[in-house]
Amino acid sequence: MLFLCLAVVLFNTGRTNGLSFHSFGNEFEYIATEMNESLVNFDTSAVKTSWMRQPVNHFDPIDTRTWKMRYFQRHDMWKPKKPIYLFLGGEGPASPVFLKTGIMYDLANETNGAMFASEHRYYGKSKPFQNFTSENLAYLSARQALADSARLLKLIKSMPKFRSSKVVVVGGSYSGNLAAWMKLLYPELVDAAIASSAPVLAKKYFYEYLETVSDDFEQYGPAGCWDKIAAMFSRYEKLFQSDDGIETLKVEENICDSCDMSKSENRELFFMEKASQFMYRAQYGNPGVIKDYCESNFTSNFRKVKNQNLIWNERSECYYYDFDEMIVSIRSIDWLTAWIYQTCTEFGYFQTGSSDDQPFTKNISVEFYYRMCTKLFGPDFNEERVDRGVRDSNKLYGGLKPNVSHVVFVNGDMDPWSRLSVLEDLSYESPAKIISQSSHCRDLFSDRESDHEELKDARAYIRYLIKDWIGEGNYKKP
Template identity: 85%
Template sequence: MLFLCLAFVLNYLLFTNGLSFHSFGNEFEYIAREMNESLDTFDSSAVKTSWIRQPLNHFDSNDKRTWKMRYFQRHDMWKPKKPIYLFLGGEGPASPVFLKTGIMYDLAKETNGAMFASEHRYYGKSKPFDNFTTENLKFLSARQALADSARLLKLVKSMPKFRSSKVVVVGGSYSGNLAAWMKLLYPELVDAAIASSAPVLAKKDFYEYLETVSDDFEQYGTADCWDKIAEMFSRYEELFQSDTGIETLKMEENICTNCDMSKSENKELFFMEKASEFMYRAQYGNPNVIKDYCESNFTSNFRKVREPNLIFNEKNECYYYDYDEMIVSIRRIDWLTAWIYQTCTEFSYFQTGSSDNQPFTKNIPIEFYYRMCTKLFGAEFDEDRVERGVKDSNALYGGLKPNVTHVVFVNGGMDPWSKLSVLEDISYDAPAKMISQASHCRDLFSDRESDPEELKDARAYIRYLIKNWIGEGDYKNNTIWL
């Protein structure tokens, strides 16, 4: 949501002024960075940075306030009457990398298309306000962001050279939702869409996330890995039962002596951080990553090494768990504040430990997230507000059955987010594609020599669908996908 995941708040942020996390950034930025690393060289002059002025509130004509949204464009491969491709921004900075490599680039190259990449309001440099107060955040929503993208497309299509061009929107994770929803709400503007790893179903208690992580480690880990994970978390639970046990835990895990680990919210923070080590590898890894992690981290003597990317105090001398300090630190990070606001008001996606079908912990309750919403945004952002947002989102967008055509929903079998995505064909013109041993958004990348054939075939299938939907297909080869 890469991409968008509250579980990774605890393990992958870079906090300052007393509390520090190793930072991998958010999902959207993670995908962009990995794509960028796959490039050898690129002439940056081919990509132009542009700005468009957007209404602050698309749905109140009396509000005349505006702000500037950033987007990137590339036209050097375009030929007259050929398609327009728009990569929709998600919960992080927009990146020109999507115009340099990846499935959208491959499609543009094959069809002589023009490419654009938009930046989502409140992320990157597209900020309507300098301060992210609760009052200022009320204009942050998927619905407003979709209207931003529609306005951008109208501007592009108003140019004489693009008036007859077909439009394809592309997105992954949360921006994959936006791709499907653009086709839903603006069918007159969008001809086809790729919704990669898109959790289109808003859900309050997303307990299935850890269930899928559990399944991945059971299926792809070493023979005893799942049992070792269960043993490790069971021992943590046991140590928390007494003051003596907590002192032992502090010593073994190098937790700062001034951390009050008897507080339930600090205990929950500890378990969330420990579980996220496994969540990250399931979401972004592959079978070999999981197997290697099991082999390198678990031995017959229990746990071999401790991850270095955990919570430290300001002097990096010990691990520091304090829920209230975490809240203070979150407020300093604009993109994170914005994304948590969206989860509290629209989607929830709260990854809990409420399921019995996972070896990790029960100590990640949904109250962990409710508390975060109220502490960050105010008492009115409580359970009822979260539930209302989930219901409203599913009612507006259709949940797992959006009323769309010419949208392909793609998921990886290892990806925990797939549990909230479309896994069965909605119709002949809205198919679902599952890639069994792929993780989050892997279909958005260009082919690599090391990629499994199943993944390469899936990308070829996606390109085939899109090209045929916009009249650019090779109909001589229709039968290969029938």
């Protein structure tokens, strides 16, 4: 979600008072970076940056305040009466890379389509307010963002040249939710949708996330890997049970002397950071990545896992686990504040360690996330508020059974987020596609030489479905 998603709490750009907080960031950051690496000598003049006025509140006609939403467009491949493709922005800055490569680009190239990419309100440069107070964040929701996209599509369709064009929306992770929900709430505007790795079920206790990480390492790691993980985390847990053990752990893990590791929330930060190494590789990796990590005794690097340690004190050159300092740093990172607000008010998605079917112990509790919500946004953002948001989201959008047609739900079977997605066909016109040995949002990329055949075949199947649904037929089914 997508990511991000809130698999862990911080990304590697936050710095406050000499503290660096590290995690793996949002989906768009990761996907856009990897897609960009495949581009060579792209003519950037083909993509235009545009802005559109949007209401602060679509659902209050008395509120006349507006703000400017950023979006990108590219029309050089378009021919009259051909389709419109819109890549929906998610929990991070929008990127023009989705108009240069990837499955949407491939579809536009094959059908002479026009391409657009929107930026989600409160992310990137599309900010209704500069100050992210709880009061100002009240207008941040999927429902408001969907209304933004609907107004953008209406603007596009008002242009004479696009009036007869079919509309396809595309999204991955949280924006994959939005793609499916656009077809649900605005069927008159959207003809087809790709919902990639979309966790459409809002859920408070997302214990299944670590279960899937566990399954990935058990299935693809060499013999004994899972047991080594379990032994390592069990030892951490045992050391935290005594003062001497904590001192031993501080020396071994280079934890700052001033850290009070007797506090439960600081211990949970430690376990979250340690588990995030495995979470990242399950969410974005492949069987080879997992095998290499196990064989390296959990030291090998993987893409953007740079200094994949939650807190580093540059002055003292030690790791500093402090919940209150974490809250301060989150407030300095707008996109992260915004995404946590959405999890606290709409989706939950709290990856806890409450399951017995995983080796990372039970030292990441749902109470940790409640404390984060109330510390960031105020006492009203408590468990009851989370429960209400989760309930309302599933009621509005339909959870795992959204009432949609002409939407394809795509998931990699390695992806922990797939546990909240549609994995069985809803109908003949709303199929689910599961790709073996594949991770988060891999179907959104263009084919690469290193991709296995099932992944390439899945992309061909998705393109076939979309072209069939929008009347660009006469294509052989893969």
